[in-house]
Amino acid sequence: MILRRLRGESDITVPSRQRGPRPLALIRPALYPAIMENQTHERLLIIDFGSQVTQLIARRLRELNVYCEIHPYQNVTDRFLTDFAPKAVILSGGPDSVTREGSPRAPDTVFTLGVPVLGICYGQQTMMTQLGGRVVSGHGTAEFGRAFVSPQGKLPLLDGWFADETEQVWMSHGDHVSEIAPGFEIYGTSPNAPLAITADVSRNFYAVQFHPEVHHTPNGAKLYENFVKLAGFTGDWTMGAYREQAITAIREQIGDKKVICALSGGVDSSVAAALIHEAVGDQLTCVFVDHGLLRQDEAVEVVGMFRDNMNLSVIHAEEQELFLGELEGVSDPETKRKIIGKLFIDVFQKYANDIDGAEFLAQGTLYPDVIESVSFSGGPSVTIKSHHNVGGLPEKMGLKLVEPLRELFKDEVRALGRELGLPDSFIGRHPFPGPGLAIRCPGEITREKLDILRKADAVYIDQIRKHGLYDEIWQAFVAILPVRTVGVMGDGRTYDYACALRAVNSVDGMTADYYPFSHEFLGETATRIINEVKGINRVTYDITSKPPGTIEWE
Ligand code: XMP
Numbered sequence: 001m002i003l004r005r006l007r008g009e010s011d012i013t014v015p016s017r018q019r020g021p022r023p024l025a026l027i028r029p030a031l032y033p034a035i036m037e038n039q040t041h042e043r044l045l046i047i048d049f050g051s052q053v054t055q056l057i058a059r060r061l062r063e064l065n066v067y068c069e070i071h072p073y074q075n076v077t078d079r080f081l082t083d084f085a086p087k088a089v090i091l092s093g094g095p096d097s098v099t100r101e102g103s104p105r106a107p108d109t110v111f112t113l114g115v116p117v118l119g120i121c122y123g124q125q126t127m128m129t130q131l132g133g134r135v136v137s138g139h140g141t142a143e144f145g146r147a148f149v150s151p152q153g154k155l156p157l158l159d160g161w162f163a164d165e166t167e168q169v170w171m172s173h174g175d176h177v178s179e180i181a182p183g184f185e186i187y188g189t190s191p192n193a194p195l196a197i198t199a200d201v202s203r204n205f206y207a208v209q210f211h212p213e214v215h216h217t218p219n220g221a222k223l224y225e226n227f228v229k230l231a232g233f234t235g236d237w238t239m240g241a242y243r244e245q246a247i248t249a250i251r252e253q254i255g256d257k258k259v260i261c262a263l264s265g266g267v268d269s270s271v272a273a274a275l276i277h278e279a280v281g282d283q284l285t286c287v288f289v290d291h292g293l294l295r296q297d298e299a300v301e302v303v304g305m306f307r308d309n310m311n312l313s314v315i316h317a318e319e320q321e322l323f324l325g326e327l328e329g330v331s332d333p334e335t336k337r338k339i340i341g342k343l344f345i346d347v348f349q350k351y352a353n354d355i356d357g358a359e360f361l362a363q364g365t366l367y368p369d370v371i372e373s374v375s376f377s378g379g380p381s382v383t384i385k386s387h388h389n390v391g392g393l394p395e396k397m398g399l400k401l402v403e404p405l406r407e408l409f410k411d412e413v414r415a416l417g418r419e420l421g422l423p424d425s426f427i428g429r430h431p432f433p434g435p436g437l438a439i440r441c442p443g444e445i446t447r448e449k450l451d452i453l454r455k456a457d458a459v460y461i462d463q464i465r466k467h468g469l470y471d472e473i474w475q476a477f478v479a480i481l482p483v484r485t486v487g488v489m490g491d492g493r494t495y496d497y498a499c500a501l502r503a504v505n506s507v508d509g510m511t512a513d514y515y516p517f518s519h520e521f522l523g524e525t526a527t528r529i530i531n532e533v534k535g536i537n538r539v540t541y542d543i544t545s546k547p548p549g550t551i552e553w554e
Pocket of ligand 1: 434
């Protein structure tokens with residue numbers, strides 16, 4: 001598994017664990033049509049064969065200001081290719097073996113489009129097979145992990161490579177190419193992949209056995225840079241250009257109708273709201289649901305920034321009493337989540353109903369949430385993650401979705417946020433779960449515990465910021481434990497709560513590693529929390545990774 005230091009936070013306000021199937025009444029366009037129609041960018045197509053790191057290819061290209069989309073191989077028909085009109089094609093890696101009968105193939109048309117094609121790992125192998133070469137599997141063909149490729153002749157794709165004789169690359173293959181296709185030449189070899197880099201320069205076809213998109217191929221970005229240069233991309237994909245295009249598209253989609261948005265204060269909903277506001281102004285109303293489970297000063301900061309600084313129409317739904325009342329005496333984690341999820345929907349709907357004629361619901365859905373994944377269980381996969389869906393909204397609301405961030409990766413959303421003038425303090429925020437502090441307060445939730453938790457969390461985050469670690473960490477927070485322990489402060493005995501500090505690094509929240517703080521940092525933070533937060537006399541650090549733990553405590 002290759003680790004990516006990419007923050008893919010989810011800042012939706014509805015508890016994901018309760019989200020059931022997507023409600024039918026939320027009409028989600030297959031693609032964001034207005035933007036697609038206005039799409040004037042040069043486009044690169046990534047055909048996905050199911051590699052774990054296909055998204056990284058897209059990220060490397062977007063960093064080069066090249067617009068690209070990932071599509072599963074099953075969906076790439078000739079008609080699709082004509083409509084998409086790619087300026088270049090990349091064939092991704094994948095888990096299958098081309099030597100297996102019925103294994104995935106690229107559409108043959110890809111090789112007659114007259115555009116540059118780059119095959120990576122499985123993509124290289126299917127390219128070779130389809131163009132008349134041979135791939136073998138078995139003893140001595142596999143190579144996993146770091147390898148070193150040596151050059152063989154000159155190739156523009158490899159400009160800037162081999163300054164040190166060999167290049168470090170990341171290999172992850174069971175099979176290898178044993179015979180190159182007619183027209184191809186060898187330009188690089190590695191001990192277990194004698195045909196590690198091959199190319200047919202006259203047709204602009206390139207094939208590499210390794211993964212240039214991962215960090216373990218340190219010079220890999222250069223290879224993509226060379227490829228898009230060879231394909232003639234001008235680098236016209238910038239957030240400035242996207243902003244203009246998205247605004248036009250939003251105006252076309254919404255017309256003179258009204259939009260509502262559940263603002264959570266997280267980066268995705270914040271950027272979506274700011275963009276839509278720029279497009280349609282007062283036609284947008286945001287609802288910020290304050291369930292009493294927010295962090296210290298959060299409501300004031302979010303409402304203050306959007307309402308007072310940015311002039312957005314924000315309804316501050318102060319429903320603390322309702323939520324905390326319903327949660328009284330409840331200690332089962334799933335029951336808590338169910339209560340919060342149901343109340344959130346009720347409250348959101350109550351406020352939304354007061355907005356006359358709202359026809360659209362805005363969401364900060366991101367590109368990783370909508371990329372269709374390759375399914376080997378038969379047929380094209382239609383599983384689209386609906387992380388950011390305000391799920392469970394009753395059918396009768398019949399709202400259409402506006403998702404202006406559907407084409408963007410997280411870092412692009414941040415860049416767009418900066419472009420729209422949102423402060424860095426908002427753009428770089430750690431994710432915060434919809435159920436809020438409820439799932440950081442195992443056992444029964446009381447106002448007293450929530451107050452203690454807020455204070456401890458604020459000290460912890462302050463420590464992290466002071467040590468310059470905030471942007472290094474994917475998510476950090478305090479959980480207050482349902483246990484009191486004995487301590488001694490001054491000459492007196494204390495009997496107060498214990499708390500756990502949590503800090504993790506993650507790619508997308510699906511897996512996570514605990515953050516390796518220094519002992520000095522932990523010691524200093526524990527002292528500060530105990531000195532500054534009345535009610536806590538013991539601090540622990542949670543060193544569980546996910547799996548087997550989860551990031552939140554409940
Ligand atoms: P877990 O605890 O499942 O969390 O490892 C993974 C990531 O998801 C966030 N999280 C949620 N976000 N609604 C949300 O919007 C939820 O119900 C929810 N539960 C967990 C969590 O903070 C972490 O970033």
